[in-house]
Amino acid sequence: MPRRKIPTAHARTAAEHPDERARLGLNAPALAGEAGESRRLALEAADDLRRLRYERYLADLGADKDDGTLESLAAGGAPRILAEGDSWFDFPFGGDPFERGDVVARLTKLINIKILNFATRGDEARQILGVTQRQRLKKALADPKTNFNVLLFSGGGNDIVGDPMALWIRPREPGMSTRDAIDLPVFEHALGVVRAAYQHLIAIRDRAERDTPGRQIHLVFHQYDFAIPNGKGVCGYGPWLRPALEYHGWHTHPDAHSIVRDLLRRFAGMLDGVAAGAPRVHIVRTQGTLDATDWNDELHPNRSGFGKIAAIFHAELRRLFPDSVKAP
Template sequence: MPVPASSLSQRGQFRALYNGLKSQKALDRVPVILCEGDSWFSTPLYMNMLDWIVSPAPQDNERGVPLLGQGGLFFRAEHSGDQAIPQKEHPSRSMFTKDNVDDLVGWFGRFNFDAVLLSAGGNDFVDTWLQKTMAGQKNLSPQQAFDVIVATGRFDDLRNAYALFLDTFHAAKPNVPILAHTYDYPRLIGSDAKLGLGNLGAAALLKKSIGPWIGPYIEPVIPGGVPAWRAFVKLLIDGFAERVLEPLKASARYGGMFDYVDLRGQLTRDDQWNDEMHPNEAGFHLLATVFRAALSAKLPPAKR
């Protein structure tokens, strides 16, 4: 009998459900997964990518989309707006600080997790950081603007932040796979979040974080309008994959246990996006099918 997927952010609830599955001798077939990340895993405005992985739509099964075979137990530690790189101004909004990583790995060590999912890095290149970085710049091509980003060392800082997390978790349990993802190429540069009646309650809590986080800071710097701005952001997305995720995946120190899902080029239509950084619910659903298949392949055969 399949076990319905459950996602919990409260540690006491997670422990109780884990122990319940253990007493029922169900842990040999139920995947147990720890999740840390940003709004691609946590936005409450509609079903995000992780929501779709935890709770696939009924039609997914009919379409033959690979699901987690016996349900799953997800411990969710993600928060919208969190950055990967430690921030002096807002340390509590930084994922890969020593205190936060040590706290999570302590929890990780108490249970038999089968995988760790990460969604991190997108927020580190936008908003006030991008504003400060581009201040005073004028008439740059997308490539020249990207070169300004590279010169700051931001990609190196992000790779080092990821490495702190990976080193700590891999040392604790070297055989547990850790799976991250790229972001897809945004299209609605300069657009803020679309808030409808269905998400108005949650939106009230996030009214200071509905964007735009990119457009206002590159519009005065990169001439050429949306096509040029998309080209610049594409370089950022590619840079994240090529300068952060790929070197870490290739590193022998993780024994092949760190990997990432390449989501670039999946969402090619404006109507698959909600704003300049986030797909809409349908967009996240499409990305989740790609991510879920990669996750399933990382799990023990009995738990796929």
Template sequence: MPISSALSQRGQFRAMYMGLKAQHRLDRTPVMLCEGDSWFSTPLSMNLLDWIVSAAPGDEERGVPQFGQGGLFFRVERSGDHAAPQGAAPGRAMFAKDNIDDLLGWFTRYDFDAVLLSAGGNDFVDTWLHGALAGRAHLDPAEAFEVIVSTGRYEQVRTAYEMFLRTFHTARPGVPILAHSYDYPRRIGSAAELGLGNLGVAALLKKSEGPWIGPNVEGVIDGGIDAWRDFVRRMIDGFVERVLEPLKHDASLGGMFDYVDLRGQLTQDTQWNDEMHPTEAGFHQLAGIFRGRLIEKLPATKR
């Protein structure tokens, strides 16, 4: 099976890239720049990007799309990062100017074949969601979703995405940028269970993570978990319809941006680790879909 390398240390990436160049292997090795949130970085299990980089044993025999010559992945993702700038935590915004400029230096210095993004989910949960629904009560899912729309949050996230996409498209118009939707969560209100198996000794200091949605809708949206799932489904559909779709069809971006629609894939509670993150097996299922779309966008000699 071809071997891929995922390097979060910039010096390591530079050394590996130069080694492949010296061996005249860059003409058949795809090179990807990866920026994202916890769907690319969570340590709870093999996440979406981990599985995109490293296929599971037996995947090839089962027909799961593979990189023919392996790949080199430059990884800068961090759990908890937002797409749009945050007043309380300006350094945690992926699409803020400082971070864009930093990544642009790498993007223009090395011959990347694609950019992979996982961004937008954190912009609609946790303390932001609490503030958006503050003072509301006895709403149904449709009414609660209209409150979210009225905040202008989708426009803020789309503007942030657009700044990133336009900057990278201007620098290198031919390089595809591929993002993804999120799937519909099921275990609303469930925190991540942390242990030595997924966080190592850090788990001794922190026993759980989240939840980021349940406490903010309980007492606001009537109907229990089914209504809460309906509300979150509407928010994710809104992210696709109001952020990803308009950008995909923005002619001024030259067709370089696309996204993988992952909605409706993980329909069982057992496929979710907590209210926002699939299990390792769940991420593996989604990664096969993502990798297939990514391979289609690579140069023919690097598929």
């Protein structure tokens, strides 16, 4: 009998949960192999896209050098920007992999300066600072052809949402307040891994600066605005917030929203702690920017929302490079 084919998202879920395997009528070894193969292909596709973006960026730099644009930008102290991260920097509103509707796509149009974007939707901070992607990032920062002086980074959101979120949400008991809904020791453990990823990123930047005396690289991080746990996913993925909250009895929207806001405020506090005392580390403060109508789903702004977030990044870059990043 031929093996039943199911969407990748379901294959991953079924591979991890025995009851889901039974519901789908699949045996564990076959399913694990299918999910693993899907994951491998997805990683290869992401690597191919990064390589294509890098080649295109270098080609554009060459064209700019030929027509004098590069020298003009360099004379004005323009930023050379590398972006790495998750779906806030890589969100596919359109079908062209080079044309997105996310923060980086919107920011590129605002500042009219090319950005090399390594971000891949779905990536966790621990993946980005793992061996493979870490090596790619270090190589890009060390490349004298690009000589990046800004690294935009979006990471950590995927590390604290989704099914594992059930581990740091407490079951609701009679009379229990939302202030007690988060199991703080468990959540701090999860947040600690994200914190370590950011600290390692700063260390990578510091090493790149030491390797080239006189070089300065600005790191630009961002808060995640207050997502709305409405149960809405996108393209077969998600939801990421509501299931864990409802599983533990937090059914009402005000309660669920309050808990998510608390989680994200703690994430923002972690960022402030990481940045404290570290030179050239900047936090883009987005919390409170988006209205309810600015969200596409539980985690991602819509086009209008990403535009609002990109405008805050623009203001930060303009502060850092006042002579070359112009007002909108």
